[in-house]
Amino acid sequence: MRSAIIVDSTSSLPDELKNHPDVYEVTLKVAFKDGEVMDDTTNEMSLKHFYHKMVSVDELPTSSQPEPADYYRIMDELIAKGYDEVYGVFMSSKLSGTFQTARMVMQEYQDRINVHLIDTKAVSIIIAHEVKELIRLIESGYKAEQIIPAMNQMIQDSEIYIFIEDLNNLVKGGRAKAASAFIGSVLKIFPILRFEDDGTVDVFEKIRTEGKIKKSWLHIYEEARDQFGDRLHLGFAHGDAYDKAVEFRDFFLEHYPNEDIIIRYLTPVLGVHGGKGSLGMGLLVDADLD
The missing domain is CATH 3.30.1180.10 (Hypothetical Protein Tm841; Chain: A;domain 3)
Structure with missing residues (x-):
């Protein structure tokens, strides 16, 4: 069974996970009042620019979740590539609508690909570690009915x-x-x-x-x-x-x-x-x- 993973950009994935052939990322954005819009990124130069600018402005930039079109594009690509299942691993649903939007779109594909959604109830390096572990479990041959409970327990433990x-x-x-x-x-x-x-x-x-x-x-x-x-x-x-x-x-x-x-x-x-x-x-x- 061929498995894909969709994760959001707040996860700070290291390059070895970001470049994994079965990992796909949706990107959040931040917008400053002067009109500058930045992708949520792990690029160090862009990050330094962001933090330097943020402390110099009176009004905080606003953040926005990925567009539904981003999920549709990835899901269509997964179908075209012949994936059998996809795991969606996203930041805490209590902090962003990212998880809810992903669920809305991804469940539309349930008749063509098995969809498993994971609310990490966290952000950043916790998500990155969970993606790393998810890849390990998939590559070790575990099935979704074993993986999902193990992931949920890991979320509670971290x-x-x-x-x-x-x-x-x-x-x-x-x-x-x-x-x-x-x-x-x-x-x-x-x-x-x-x-x-x-x-x-x-x-x-x-x-x-x-x-x-x-x-x-x-x-x-x-x-x-x-x-x-x-x-x-x-x-x-x-x-x-x-x-x-x-x-x-x-x-x-x-x-x-x-x-x-x-x-x-x-x-x-x-x-x-x-x-x-x-x-x-x-x-x-x-x-x-x-």
Whole structure:
């Protein structure tokens, strides 16, 4: 059985996944008030331009999901190429209409190709890890009736924690008061957000220094490591804050020198909300099928 995967651009796929012959990507966009429209991208030069421009404007750019035509084009291509099934792996349905639009279009093809839709209830490196695991399971010969429950469990097991350094984006986006941002900046109080089990984002805790954030995240990681063992992997995703991501990575490597820790950019659509300087920690759990 020939299987394809459709994923959205917020996943920050590395090149080896982006270039996989069975992986297809739909692209979200961001639009600035001056008319500039940018694709959601992993291109480093474009990302630096986006983050530099975002901090210089008074009004945040708006984000938009892929057009239905993007899904129709890919689905028609999959049919023409003779695929038997397609997995749609998309960002949290609580944060975007991307999943709902994909479902609407892809289910129209149910009589011609088997369609399996996965709401990751997450973003960024969590999605990339899930795509990597999905490819592994497909290539290992597992069937959809085995894969889907394993993926759903992996989604429940994986976690994202987000450190927001600059509260101005939350103010511009109407998610925080200006006074709160000022106080947070002066007192160096940083909100730590977490993706909940239903795919929504909520405040997990508020921490005063980056040193305490490191210790808190290390404790969270160690608890997950006790639970999942070698199935657990670690990654950081940043809003144009590579040096900070490296600093956090090196802190973890001091305690776990053999851990292979990935670092990725937050794409523009995610950067609109997290802001420049934001940092996410992903606890990436493998599927439990072997």
